[in-house]
Amino acid sequence: MSDQIKHECGVAFIRLLKPLSYYQKKYGTALYGLNKLYLLMEKQHNRGQDGAGVATIKLDIEPGKRYISRHRSMASNAVADIFEYIQKKFADIQKEAPEKLADAEWLKEHVSFTGEVLLGHLRYGTHGKNSIESCHPFLRQNNWMTRNLVIAGNFNMTNVDELLQQLYALGQHPKEKADTVTVLEKIGHFIDTENQGLFDQYKREGLDDNREISKLIANDMDVAKILxxxxxxxxxxxxxxGILGHGDAFVMRDPAGIRPAYYYYNDEIVVAASERPAIQTAFNIPMEQIREIRPGHALIVKKNGKITEDMFSEPQERKACSFERIYFSRGSDAAIYRERKQLGRLLCPQILDFVNHDIKNTVFSYIPNTAEVAFYGMVEGMHKYVKKYQHEELVKLGADITEEKVAEILQVAPRVEKIAIKDVKLRTFITQDADRTEMVAHVYDTTYGLIKKGTDTLVVLDDSIVRGTTLKQSILKILDRLGPKKVVVVSSAPQIRYPDCYGIDMSRMGEFVAFEAAISLLKEMDREDVILDVYQKCKDSQKLPKEEVQNYVKEIYAMFTDQQISDRIAQIITPKNVNCEVQVIYQTLDNLHIACPDNLGDWYFSGDYPTPGGNKVVNRAFVNWMEGKNQRAYM
Structure with missing residues (x-):
């Protein structure tokens, strides 16, 4: 992606189903769980740039001894930093008493993080505060073991104000206005309620030993009911x-399946993560054995090892995030790899029309590095077109066939080159705006001598175009130096028109070049009345319950075809003083759904939000833009 969207959060969960001594004997280390958690997190490092955290819980620990451990980091290499901190504890033991490292029970009793339940988190703050206090996992602590709660997640709630009011109504006084706090406290409240209800029940049944009651509560807590x-x-x-202090654990997924979650279990472990390949790699498990947590369901692992997948909310129409498939998740997932190639293939008819089917004078390339897989698909599509063309031309020869004519036809082939090269070592460290802009222009380099000046059309594939800033400030200037007649920038994703509110760093209207294009076209037509009318509708809608709100921002785009907006985007991203013509092609929504049939969440393209709160958020984002407020439209 030329315009970097930092990413979203990721989770990693492990529950060891055997005593630590089992793993010591079978795998040669009692730290089996920690080692696997490290792998799970590193294999999902693409999901967290702002920080990371780890928490573990030890089962069946005597009162008075620490059983919850947590460490968080905001270091640039946060995952490595955390595990270096943990590893140092064992390095010290290695120096002083190496035989203790083989004593699993001693390690569990004396060393932190040697628990059977492990939870890791990779954080990207979509638009909020960036501090160690914002890093997951979060703790809600209590002297009753069954009232302790550890949570970490990949989530955003659109209705934080409403949820806060509910907490106030319960008599709580949350310390801050944030969805992490509301989620933690809401689950915590019903954990407390469940505890108290069971306690009262056992008292009514005549039990007097509170220690025995505590054990019964731990055994009988209904996690699904709490959720x-x-x-x-x-x-x-x-x-x-989440993990409860006594050892019950859960991984829950929203009713529309917006955010991803996968799991696997056998008689040794239960593991869950945001991305399937992380589980495959860390545990050497075939893809077919890994399951997806169903929307509206929670994977629940009781302290006794019982594993269920229980419904906690009625599943809605599945709207799994398609951006996961286009960009966010690693392309090492077999299904995602196939889908990205299909996205590239489906663009071929549009591209061929734009270059007038002139394969001979067209060079195909891509913008590294995330568009590479879609580029392979596009190249396959072009080869398929060329084979068809060659077949038709050979048939046309009929009786006029000659060796020279056949050779000429068979020489036609797509010209595929690596033109743009990302200089990963270059850093735009200079702070003055003018100097920074100059430095940004050199983040990409190019391969010279491949373009026929004034003759060739250069087609470059990007996986998405969000703001268009890097294209304008860097890539197009560099490509123009090669002397192409025309540059066609192709996006394997449709036009990003609307903000996300479910965990992706796309929250402000003014950052979308498609929105800028539509506003520009309206102003050019002297139709600013449309902008003002949408503003008033959006402002009025903020007073309504979220269930009654519709997305009025759609009206900004309604007067234009997709191609009209693409053509205006081409004008916006074209730098001054370039000699080549610039055109832009976007993927169509229909083709996106063909390529990613099981992940139909497309609200950032279509404006069709899967939850009522999404419509409220997009309208508020437009109001913020109109009023010059540089803030996200949800808490």
Whole structure:
């Protein structure tokens, strides 16, 4: 992606189903769980640039001894930083008493992080504060073991104000206005309620030993019921993992399946993560054995090892995030790899029309590095077209066939080259705006001598165009130096027109070049009345319940075809003083759905939000833009 969207969060969960001594004997280390958690997190490092955190819980620990451990980091290499911190504890033991490293029970009793339940988190703050306090996992602590809660997640709630009011109504006084706090406290409240209800029940049944009651509560807690009550009014996209102090654990996924979650279990371990290949790699598990947590369901692992997948909220129409498939998730997932190639193939008819089917004078390339897989698909599509062309031309020869004519036809082939090269070592460290712009222009380099000046059309594939800034400030200037007659920038994703509110760093209207293009066209037509009318509708809608709100921002785009907006985008991203013509092609929504049939969440392209809160957020984002407020439209 030429315009970097930093990413979203990721989770990693492991529950060891055997005693630590089992792993010591079979795998040669009692740190089996920690080692696997490290792998799970590193293999999802693409999901967190702002920080990371790890928490573990030890099962069946005597009162008075620490059983919850947590460490978080905001270092640039946060995952490595955390595990270096943990590893140092064992390095010290290695120096002082190396035989203790083989004593699993001693390690569990004396060394932190040697628990059977492990939770890791990779954080990207979509638009909020960036501090160690914002890093997951979060803790809600209590002297009753069964009232402790650790959570970490990949989520955003659109209705934080509403959820806060519900907490106020319960008599709580949250310390800040944030969805992480509301989620933690809402689940925590119903954990407290479940505890108290069971306690009262056992007292009524005549039990007097509170220690025995505590054990019964730990055994009988209904985690699914707790989650059903907690999530009743949540509006958002989420994968949330949690551990109760006594050892019950869960991983829950929103009813529309917006955010991804996968899991696997056998008689040794239960593992869950945001991305399937992380589980495949860390545990050497075939893809077919890994399951996806169903929308509206929670993977629940009881302290006794019982594993269920329970519904906590009625599943809605599945709207799994298509941007996961286009860009966010690693392309090492077999299904995602195939889908990205298909996205590239489906663009071929549009591209061929734009270059007038002139394969001979067209060079095909891509903008590294995330568009590479879609580029392979596009190249396959071009080869398929050329084979068809050659077949038709050979048939046309009929009786006029000669060796020279056949050779000429068979020489036709797509010209595929690596033109743009990303200089990953270059850093735009200079702070003055003018100097920074000059430095940004050199983040990409190019391969010289491949373009026939004034003759060739250069087609470059990007996986998405969000702001168009890097194209304008860097890439197009560099490509123009090669002397192409025309540059066609192709996006394997449709036009990004609307903000995300479910966990992706796309929250402000003014950052979308498609929105800038539509506004520009309206102003050029002297139709600013449309802008003002949408503003008033959006402003009025903020007073309505979210269930009654519709997306009025769609009206900004309604007067134009997709190609009209693409043509204006081409004008916007074309730098001054370039000699080549610049055109822009975007993927169509229909083709996106063909390529990614199981992940139809497309609200950032279509404006069709999967939850009622999404419509409220997009309208508020437009109001913020109109009023010059540089802030996201949800808490």
């Amino acid at each position: 059903r009550k907690s999530a009743k009014n949540w509006d958002g996209g989420y994968t949330i993992a």
